[in-house]
Amino acid sequence: MRQRSLIAITAALSAGALTLTACGSRDSDDKGSDSGGTTVTIGIDAPLTGDLSALGLGIKNSVDLAAKTANKQKYVDGITFKIEALDDQAQPSSGQQNATKLVADKSVLGVVGPLNSSVAESMQKVFDDAKLVEVSPANTNPALTQGTDWATSKKRVYKSYFRTATTDAIQGPFAAQYLINDAKKKKVFVIDDKKTYGAGLAGTFTEEFKKLGGTVAGTEHINPDSKDFSAIATKVKTSGADVVYYGGEYPQAGPLSKQIKAAGAKIPVVGGDGIYSADFIKLAGATAAGDLATSVGAPVEQLPSAKEFVANYKTEGYKEAYEAYGGYSYDSAWAIIEAVKKVVDDNDGKLPDDARAKVTAAMQNVSFDGVTGKVSFDEFGDATNKQLTVYAVENGAWKPVKSGTYSG
Amino acid sequence: MSGVGPVEPGEGTHAWETPESVHAPAHASVHAPAHADAPGALGADASTPAARLLGGLVRRHAAHRRAASAVLATAVLLAGGGYLYATRPHDTEQAAPAPPFPSQVVDVSYLGEVAVPPGARPRTFAFDIVFGVESGPPVTVTRLAQPYLGLSLTSDPRAPFRTKAGSARKVVITMRVTECGKVPKNVGLPFVDVTLRNARAIQVHSFILGTRYAHDLSEALQVACSNDSGNHQNT
Numbered sequence: 001m002r003q004r005s006l007i008a009i010t011a012a013l014s015a016g017a018l019t020l021t022a023c024g025s026r027d028s029d030d031k032g033s034d035s036g037g038t039t040v041t042i043g044i045d046a047p048l049t050g051d052l053s054a055l056g057l058g059i060k061n062s063v064d065l066a067a068k069t070a071n072k073q074k075y076v077d078g079i080t081f082k083i084e085a086l087d088d089q090a091q092p093s094s095g096q097q098n099a100t101k102l103v104a105d106k107s108v109l110g111v112v113g114p115l116n117s118s119v120a121e122s123m124q125k126v127f128d129d130a131k132l133v134e135v136s137p138a139n140t141n142p143a144l145t146q147g148t149d150w151a152t153s154k155k156r157v158y159k160s161y162f163r164t165a166t167t168d169a170i171q172g173p174f175a176a177q178y179l180i181n182d183a184k185k186k187k188v189f190v191i192d193d194k195k196t197y198g199a200g201l202a203g204t205f206t207e208e209f210k211k212l213g214g215t216v217a218g219t220e221h222i223n224p225d226s227k228d229f230s231a232i233a234t235k236v237k238t239s240g241a242d243v244v245y246y247g248g249e250y251p252q253a254g255p256l257s258k259q260i261k262a263a264g265a266k267i268p269v270v271g272g273d274g275i276y277s278a279d280f281i282k283l284a285g286a287t288a289a290g291d292l293a294t295s296v297g298a299p300v301e302q303l304p305s306a307k308e309f310v311a312n313y314k315t316e317g318y319k320e321a322y323e324a325y326g327g328y329s330y331d332s333a334w335a336i337i338e339a340v341k342k343v344v345d346d347n348d349g350k351l352p353d354d355a356r357a358k359v360t361a362a363m364q365n366v367s368f369d370g371v372t373g374k375v376s377f378d379e380f381g382d383a384t385n386k387q388l389t390v391y392a393v394e395n396g397a398w399k400p401v402k403s404g405t406y407s408g
Numbered sequence: 409m410s411g412v413g414p415v416e417p418g419e420g421t422h423a424w425e426t427p428e429s430v431h432a433p434a435h436a437s438v439h440a441p442a443h444a445d446a447p448g449a450l451g452a453d454a455s456t457p458a459a460r461l462l463g464g465l466v467r468r469h470a471a472h473r474r475a476a477s478a479v480l481a482t483a484v485l486l487a488g489g490g491y492l493y494a495t496r497p498h499d500t501e502q503a504a505p506a507p508p509f510p511s512q513v514v515d516v517s518y519l520g521e522v523a524v525p526p527g528a529r530p531r532t533f534a535f536d537i538v539f540g541v542e543s544g545p546p547v548t549v550t551r552l553a554q555p556y557l558g559l560s561l562t563s564d565p566r567a568p569f570r571t572k573a574g575s576a577r578k579v580v581i582t583m584r585v586t587e588c589g590k591v592p593k594n595v596g597l598p599f600v601d602v603t604l605r606n607a608r609a610i611q612v613h614s615f616i617l618g619t620r621y622a623h624d625l626s627e628a629l630q631v632a633c634s635n636d637s638g639n640h641q642n643t
Contacts, residue, residue, distance in 0.1 A: 174597065177599065208597065298511065302509040373512070402612070403511060405615055405616065406616040407615055407617060408597075408618010
């Protein structure tokens, strides 16, 4: 009898142990299968090749991560997300062709991108006519959301356009305030690449710099296809400027910085989020120390919400870094996922026939805690979370030196 | 040989190797004092209930020694495994999330211009702002400043002041123009620099209070310096 009891106890213990073992292995075994049912495509438009591909590939990977995460979590019941990434090579004409292609694919219910404001200009109408929502993680030109007369009279032009990044209406003045008040610079040489983003940013910077009592020692425009800026570098040197502000992107900003220093002007080159890339430092070389950039958002290491994103990005093993817009790209994609979820939930768990229009409408009220903080949009489609950070090149890397929050 | 048994019973030295040995008090007692916890210690007196029970067990054990040993070993192994599993370190216990950086939980917004108290020094004006903490540990404001030369700032309450999560407080910032030539007359996006401290970090963060604040500040500066021709030192 006692022997039987002992065997019974042993059996019970064995069963219990096996159950516990099973519980313990469940998490690691569950790799998250697809939700099944309907497939929804999230389009991506970004420069996946060319000079700006570092930023573009960071955008693509981050959107991919968001789609995978939603599928693993079965976040929208009955919906499986996939991505379709198209390369615009930072060219407006390519962007417009991509927009047309994405519109033609009926499974596409939202698009993340583009990187460049000039490309966005060429895509907005195509998407708006199709009522296909577009969320840019990187466009900063104010006119895209607030109209061309944004400085005097804000007017939303496209209801299908949203962005998670803040605008140059804040970024330019923020840089000017930092240079005047913190860096004690008084005389700036302003250079831009004549593009929508670069010229716009240089404009908002210059206006504020002058308001604060600074003077402009000279202005120049560069050809983005060129890498020889020696003539401009000489002008900078002879102007007596104590700082250079560049409106443009890192493929040109890097060589420009290097050549300005080589010309004998040992003054910092400052730019916006377009130069905030590790590639800028590579191109500019050792003399980039002390150069500055503003970029959208707070430093990733200060955002508890970004920790999981950074860890998951690493786990997925993407070859390219998420770069300046990774968190914003993830949040842009997740905003689309949230909008799809709202539409599906409101339609008895199915996508309605006019899903695109409904997703666009739902986007206006999307609100969630994202990688970059609270994600929601104002009446113009702009992000309500408006943080900026000034970074400086120190020991071959960008280091945050000051952050600000726009709360107006 | 010395009369002191092995520390742990080895093969052929087990105290309850045979039923007979259980009933050999003299033998057992030799070993017992040095190893009170050893199984042999229990065989001290066969007349006690414990000894009788043990004797029964030992007899059964002797009868089914191999099977019982295997079952017992398995049970001990499983129980040990279960214990280890049940007492395994949990992630949540291991690493409590670090408190948020203060700048990520603080909200500063502009309310409007307020009248300065009678008797205030010339070229003085004041604004109401709201300072709120959304979550995390309490946040202390250790310093409030504005960036322009020629302008001083004081606050009420005076820094340092502490605010708990989920609460907000109104703060009056009073500014005085000390040198008109060193203040901008038409600022675009002015901000206040706030030094924040919580359990995580000390940070200086700029709060850009928006276009209404920019308008009100510009107007106040223009009024304060309206009869001023430039580098006037207000004393």
